[in-house]
Amino acid sequence: MKNSVKDKLKRGEQVLGAFLGIYSPPLVEMLGYAGFDYVLIDDEHGAFSSSELENMIRTADSVGLASIVRVSYDPSSIQKALDRGANAIQVPMVNTKEDALEVVKRAKFSPHGNRGVSYSIRPARYGKDSGKSYLDECNENIMIIVHIETPEAVNNFEEIVSVDGIDLAFIGSTDLSVSMGYQLEGANHPEVQKVINDLYKKGEILNVPIGTVAGNGGTAVNAFEKGAQLVCIVLNNVITSALNEVVSASRPFQPYK
Template identity: 65%
Template structure:
């Protein structure tokens, strides 16, 4: 159960992914054919059943895209995502070292964590994989990615990232801007950018891998230039913006806000 994204990140390479918040195995396949390294199945904001997440993961594997799940706040969300075959989890609203420790506990098998062990699920090929080899491979290859998306999390960044088992930090700029009270200005507000830049600075000092979200091709490049190595675009936003541009350019209509 090798994880190509984790391998690339360890080797200092950059990876590009896509957030998908609606159930569509075909869209996952399309993203694979487009050349993305990973997809993030968004179970925080999206609408998925556990079986639908499994089908999305299956589609990702069919086109050699690494499936990551941004988990929900439901207590068993991490366990369910990993048993379905996710190669990584993104955990929203990790604000403290204790939050990060809890995420690692749920993602890793004993003695490193407290993830429940079973071999009848899809991640273990329904029993074809089992025992120490499967448990160790899972612990080694699963990506555990906390979201840094509040001022509290930014202030506790070093402590959060000191937790053994955390692989990289994902900066959620939209939530951060809202948390800081800049609902109108959003992530571009100077105070938000000051906090974000400080996170990048700390990450560079401690050799911590940074991930973030981007809106389009130019902002992907901006994120890479700033120091991110793991960047995801939001599929539905890119599709909407592209379709609106086609309408505007060919019908001469003003795009509705």
Template identity: 60%
Template sequence: MNNLVKEKLKSGKRVTGCFIGMYAPNIVEMIGYSEYDFVVIDDEHGAFSTSELENMIRTAESVNLIPIVRVSYDPSSIQKALDRGALGIQVPMVNTKEDAERAVEMAKFPPLGTRGAAYSHRAARFGADKGKAFLDQSDEHILVIPHIETKEAATNFKEIMDVEGIDLAFLGTTDLSVNMNYKEEGPKHPEVQKVVDGLYEIARENHYKIGTVAGDAESAQKAFDKGADYVGIIAVSVMLKAFKDVREDCERKLGEKVR
């Protein structure tokens, strides 16, 4: 069990992945062939059955992507994602130190946490791996990533990140802008950017790893320039833009609408 994303982050390298919220193993394959580091399977906003989640994770592994799941609000979501073979979890709406502690507890086996132990699932290769070696490796290699996406979370940022077992903070800038009631301007609003810049500054001062989301290469580069270590690009945004660009290019060349 190796988590190359966790290893890269520990060594000071930056990583790039894609978010996907639809059941599309073939798109996961394409993301892997494009040589991204990880894929975030979005079980918060996406639509997946447990077996579909497992197939998406299996596909990621087949193309050397580290499978990470943004879990839902169901209390069993963390357990199910990890038992299916996820090597990381992104936990939405972590607003307090207690929320962060709960996330770590649910992701780690006793005595570090309260994750239920079993060896019959695919994370343990259906029983081929078991006992202390499997339990310790799981605790060591799984990434625990809280979402910082409310003003409350931003206020409690340092307390959240100082919880033992937290590996990386993920800034959810869209949710943050809505939470701050800047629904029209969104993440670009100066007050939202002020909060975001403050979080990056705290991360730099305390050597916290930090990540965020991006819609395209330009916004991904801006995030890295700010100090991000981990950027997840929204796959559907990339595809939608590509479809639109092709249509508009055809229209320019024809000099007329194609629909």
């Protein structure tokens, strides 16, 4: 099991991906052919069965995309995402060091965690791989991303990222702005931006890669310039914006409302 995104981050490179919350293997293929580094399959807000999740991951593999699954709140979701073959998990609402420790415990095999072992699953090539070498390779290559998206998580940032096994801290700017009380202004509110900028600085000081979300190419560039190493475009936003643009351009006297 190789993990191209984790390898690139270790080399200090920037990586670009896309959130995808709808079941569509063709869209995964398009992302790969377009040159994205990874697809982030959103099982927190999206709707996927286990078999659909595996099909999306299999498709990502076929076009050279790393696969990250943002897991749900079901305790088994980490196990299921990794057993389907995901290269990484992204875990929402990690607010304390104890939360981070629990995430690592669920994602890593013994002696680093207590993830259940099966050799008959897809990542183990349905039994062709097994034993210590397989377990060690999984522990080494699987990437663990935690969401920083509440004031509590911000206050505990240093403790959270100090947990061995946490590879990247992802700033969930929408949830952060809402939890800070800026539902109307959103992530652009100066106080939210101040917190986000402080997290970038802390990440740099602690040598912890920072990830974040972006609505389009322009905001992705801004995030990279601020110091993000991993940026994730919201694909639904891109598609909706493109569709609205087509309708507006095609109906100049009937602007889209």
